[in-house]
Amino acid sequence: MTDLQKIYSRLFDSFGPQNWWPADTPFEVMIGAILTQQTSWKNVEVAIQNLKDKNLLNVESLSDIPNDELEKEIRKTGFYRQKSKAVKNLVSFLMEEYQGDLDKMCTEDRQELREKLLSVKGIGHETADSILLYACIKPFFVVDAYTRRALKRLELADTDDYEQIRDFFESSLPKETTLYNEFHALWVELGKRHCKIKPLCDNCPLNDMCPHPSKTE
């Protein structure tokens, strides 16, 4: 059993299945992925509900809505001017490349699709991979800040580079979307429980795996 498989087992046994992404449709996943950038999910839920209440959570409406009106709906998620532009950029991309058809987007070659998503302004590595994994169900491992900090803490990775860490996961684990899905969600759950600082936390399922569990800086 590899270190990563062991960690996954510990997290799964402690926190249980996370059943991500919390959304009703793949389109909702994509918009949520942008809105949750550097923002707690609680605030994103409000914004998503605002959009749903006004029947704005679809490609056509978000294509037509003026930027300042969209900003109002998503204000609570922070960085709302940037995120509003990112959402508009994404729906423009969807319309131009796939006539607004998400299924069409997801049938494209996975590497090419990733490159295209990354070329959309406002969509970076994590957002692109979140869309690929949770909206298109393609095996890309999503790496977030929690994951990087924990890997470094556990001395399993000596880099901060996103692509290297993603490659580490993808080459160490079976290429299963359900595994990638749960694993990333479990890292986030670990982070939410404040297991990100040294020592990871009280009752953290990974504490005894830390190289220096009682080191005091």
Place this chain on the structure above:
DNA sequence: ACCCAGGTGGCCC
């Protein structure tokens, strides 16, 4: 009055 949150892009060297 801090610090952090399921990041990203634009600079600079």
Place this chain on the structure above:
DNA sequence: GGGCCACATGGG
């Protein structure tokens, strides 16, 4: 290829 920085609201 890194190291800063602005971006913005809400909750502890």
